[in-house]
Amino acid sequence: xxxxxxxxxxxxxxxxxxxxxxxxxxxxxxxxxxxxxxxxxxxxxxxxxxxxxxxxxxxxxxxxxxxxxxxxxxxxxxxxxxxxxxxxxxxxxxxxxxxxxxxxxxxxxxxxxxxxxxxxxxxxxxxxxxxxxxxxxxxxxxxxxxxxxxxxxxxxxxxxxxxxxxxxxxxxxxxxxxxxxxxxxxxxxxxxxxxxxxxxxxxxxxxxxxxxxxxxxxxxxxxxxxxxxxxxxxxxxxxxxxxxxxxxxxxxxxxxxxx
Amino acid sequence: xxxxxxxxxxxxxxxxxxxxxxxxxxxxxxxxxxxxxxxxxxxxxxxxxxxxxxxxxxxxxxxxxxxxxxxxxxxxxxxxxxxxxxxxxxxxxxxxxxxxxxxxxxxxxxxxxxxxxxxxxxxxxxxxxxxxxxxxxxxxxxxxxxxxxxxxxxxxxxxxxxxxxxxxxxxxxxxxxxxxxxxxxxxxxxxxxxxxxxxxxxxxxxxxxxxxxxxxxxxxxxxxxxxxxxxxxxxxxxxxxxxxxxxxxxxxxxxxxxxxxx
Numbered sequence: 001x002x003x004x005x006x007x008x009x010x011x012x013x014x015x016x017x018x019x020x021x022x023x024x025x026x027x028x029x030x031x032x033x034x035x036x037x038x039x040x041x042x043x044x045x046x047x048x049x050x051x052x053x054x055x056x057x058x059x060x061x062x063x064x065x066x067x068x069x070x071x072x073x074x075x076x077x078x079x080x081x082x083x084x085x086x087x088x089x090x091x092x093x094x095x096x097x098x099x100x101x102x103x104x105x106x107x108x109x110x111x112x113x114x115x116x117x118x119x120x121x122x123x124x125x126x127x128x129x130x131x132x133x134x135x136x137x138x139x140x141x142x143x144x145x146x147x148x149x150x151x152x153x154x155x156x157x158x159x160x161x162x163x164x165x166x167x168x169x170x171x172x173x174x175x176x177x178x179x180x181x182x183x184x185x186x187x188x189x190x191x192x193x194x195x196x197x198x199x200x201x202x203x204x205x206x207x208x209x210x211x212x213x214x215x216x217x218x219x220x221x222x223x224x225x226x227x228x229x230x231x232x233x234x235x236x237x238x239x240x241x242x243x244x245x246x247x248x249x250x251x252x253x254x255x256x257x258x259x
Numbered sequence: 260x261x262x263x264x265x266x267x268x269x270x271x272x273x274x275x276x277x278x279x280x281x282x283x284x285x286x287x288x289x290x291x292x293x294x295x296x297x298x299x300x301x302x303x304x305x306x307x308x309x310x311x312x313x314x315x316x317x318x319x320x321x322x323x324x325x326x327x328x329x330x331x332x333x334x335x336x337x338x339x340x341x342x343x344x345x346x347x348x349x350x351x352x353x354x355x356x357x358x359x360x361x362x363x364x365x366x367x368x369x370x371x372x373x374x375x376x377x378x379x380x381x382x383x384x385x386x387x388x389x390x391x392x393x394x395x396x397x398x399x400x401x402x403x404x405x406x407x408x409x410x411x412x413x414x415x416x417x418x419x420x421x422x423x424x425x426x427x428x429x430x431x432x433x434x435x436x437x438x439x440x441x442x443x444x445x446x447x448x449x450x451x452x453x454x455x456x457x458x459x460x461x462x463x464x465x466x467x468x469x470x471x472x473x474x475x476x477x478x479x480x481x482x483x484x485x486x487x488x489x490x491x492x493x494x495x496x497x498x499x500x501x502x503x504x505x506x507x508x509x510x511x512x513x514x515x516x517x518x519x520x521x
Contacts, residue, residue, distance in 0.1 A: 084312025085286055133469055134286030136262070136476060180469055181476070 003235040007032035009138070010086040011233070012079050014066055014124060015093030017044035019194035020144060022051075023222035024090055027230040029057040033088065036079040038064035058083070066093040066120035067112065076127040087135050088233050089128045091121035091166070092144040096196060099155035110158045117162030118169075125173055125184075137181035137238070142229055143170050145186045147248050151255070163188075167244050174242030183241040185232040190248025193219040215250030260394060260475055263288035266339045267475075268331065270322050270379055271349030273300035275448030276398055279468035280346055285313035287472060292335045294320035294327075295349070322349045322375030328382040341390060344475055345383045347376045347420075348398040352451055353413025365412045372416035377423060380438075384431070391435040396474055397424050398467070399440040401489045405496070408511035417442075421482065428481035439480040443467045444489055455516075462486065 011028045015021035016037030025035045029052045037052075037059065039045050045061035052059035060082055064075045079086055094117045098109065121143055132139045146163040153160030167186055174184040191197065191210050200206050201219075211217060228247045231237055246252055267284045271277035272293035281293045285308040293301045293315060301317035308315040318334050320327040335342055350372045354360035376397050387393030402410060403417030424440035431438065445461045447453045453461050462485070470485035484490050496503040 081311055130282070130465065131286060133465075134262075134283040134472060136287060136472065179473060 004230060005032055006088070006230075006234060009033040009088060010035070010079075010083040011088035011090060012036045012038065012075065012086055012124075012128070013090040013092055014038045014064070014075075014120070015144075016090075017041065017048040017061075019196060020189065020192060020222045020225045021090070021092040022048050023226035024092060024142075024144075024229045025052060026055070027223075027226035028088065028090075028233065029055045029059070031230055031234065032057070034058035034060075034083060036060040036062055036075075036083065036086070038062050038066070038075050038093070040065050066124075067116050069120075069123045072120060072123045073127045076124070076131065080131050085131050085135065086128075087132070087139045088142070089124060089132060089140075090142045090144065090229065090233075091124050093120055094144065094146075094159075094162075096156060096159045101155055102157050105157065113158040114162050117159055118165045121166055122169060125169070132182050133177065133180045135182070138235070139181070140183040140185070140233055141170075141173065142233055143167075143184070143186040144225070144229075145170070145188045145244060147188050147190045147246060147252050149188055149244070150246070150252055170244060171242045178241055183232075183237070185237070185240060185242070186244040187225055187228045187232065188244050188246045188248070188252075189220060189225045190214065190246070190251040191219055192222060192225060194222055213251060213254060214248070215254060218249065220247060220249055260343060260392075260478065262472065262475060265289045265343040265475075266292070266335065266341050267344040267346065268292045268294065268335055268342055268383065269346040269348055270294045270320065270375070272304070273297040275450055276443070276446060276464045276467045276471075277346070277348040278304060279464040280348060280471045281315070282308070283465070283468040283472055284344075285311070285315060288313075289344070290314040290316075290339055292316040292318060292331065292338075294318050294322075294331050296321050322347075322379055323370045325378055325382065328379050332382050332386070336386070342383055342386050343393055345379065345387075345393070345395045346398065346471060347379050347395065349375055349379075350398065350450075353407075353410035356409050357411050360412070368412050369416055372413065373419045373423075376420050380423075380427070384436070387436045388431065388434050393435075394437045394439065394475055394478065394480075395424075395427075396471055397438070397440050398471075399424070399442050401442045401444050401484065403440065403442055404484075404489070404493055406507055408507060409514045425481040432480070437478055437480040439474050440482050441467070441470060441474055442482065442484045442489070443470070444486060 011033045013025040016025045017039035042063050049059040049061040062075050064071045143166050145166040148160040149163035149167045170186040267289045269281045272281045273295035281291050284291045298319035305315040305317040318331045320331045354364040399420040400417040402414040403421040407414040421440045424438045428438035
């Protein structure tokens with residue numbers, strides 16, 4: 001029997017109030033897990049918390065700016081205290097709010113968003129280690145990377161480098177934690193229809209080019225990613241660690257990322 | 260063994276490896292009895308574990324006093340009625356070069372590091388044998404495998420614990436009980452500050468706590484080493500004895516340059 005149940009488990013999802021993070025949180029809750037959500041805006045968190053509670057699971061909203069390591073530490077401590085530890089850490093928070101080439105990008109912009117997209121995940125793993133490692137088999141980390149980790153990302157150097165680092169962290173941590181039974185995997189979504197990409201979709205030209213480059217011929221949904229995430233966090237994936245599962249409708253095999 | 264719901268006893272739980280191990284066991288869902296001389300520290304840790312929904316018991320206990328160990332056993336049995344794991348972790352640093360230490364100091368090290376393990380194991384063993392299950396993990400040291408110049412008494416107590424563990428393991432294994440000597444390398448704790456050692460060889464106590472959990476989960480016995488790279492060094496002793504002796508002489512020269520030893 002293939003076991004996708006997370007009954008009795010608890011999870012933390014960063015960037016959990018919207019988009020992929022919200023869909024992952026709902027998928028985990030749907031499989032039986034209680035979920036703590038971290039995001040910056042309390043009003044978005046409240047909505048997502050209510051949705052999870054609607055599935056009959058416990059939910060906890062923790063307003064968090066992942067750019068600040070101290071807030072990540074507080075998120076881990078608060079969740080561990082409220083839930084009596086946790087089993088699953090989903091590093092999903094990320095942003096790609098601007099584009100500029102390396103020569104024209106402001107260094108502080110690069111540093112800020114490299115921090116949000118990658119360093120935040122390193123800190124979350126670092127602070128969550130004393131909670132996850134004792135849990136042993138059953139505990140896991142899921143990093144939400146991107147196909148940007150696997151391809152060139154002109155004008156998005158902060159995003160592509162951070163996501164590539166995320167894939168590397170996934171492999172390294174998988175090896176460091178394997179002996180304790182804690183698995184570490186990543187998903188690499190391609191073009192997914194979320195608020196983060198709404199601007200691109202608003203332009204019919206870009207919209208058309210993007211879809212033309214996806215062999216499956218449509219945008220991905222947050223639920224497409226959440227399904228992969230749920231599998232990787234479930235007992236069904238207990239022999240999978242250090243893997244990056246690409247969820248992109250076949251786009252990376254075409255070798256093109258940017259319209 | 261499955262750690263969720265298991266009952267574990269940890270000696271020397273007020274600081275260092277013992278504290279990290281108690282915390283990790285609680286994190287794994289085990290019920291943890293913590294023993295140490297400094298009861299107020301244990302109470303603090305018990306509060307933290309319970310605040311996270313864990314179950315813990317704090318018992319003042321000097322492992323050199325059999326009456327204290329019996330009190331610890333009775334408290335655990337009264338509260339939970341069983342013992343699945345006994346982690347004999349209480350230990351003190353060596354008394355230094357033999358010629359510089361009083362015999363009294365040396366005998367104190369033997370009483371805590373070696374006799375403490377024998378006494379605690381003897382007090383708890385009948386329970387494990389009656390259950391037909393259980394695991395005793397003795398926190399020894401790589402100094403239980405190699406001579407450590409400048410720490411002859413400390414090193415001999417740890418050699419004794421390794422021998423005790425191996426002998427006892429094969430004595431009780433047919434009755435369902437396992438015994439493991441876990442040999443950590445250099446670990447920086449309150450009792451063992453490890454000043455002057457290169458950072459790369461010094462571990463945090465949490466790393467040893469993880470190893471204790473791995474040993475309990477896997478049932479590995481009668482010996483485990485953390486970090487694993489000390490293991491090949493043992494082969495080196497058998498393969499090239501002159502080189503091994505040269506290594507110990509070098510270790511002594513290094514020690515003389517350090518502010519303290521561990």
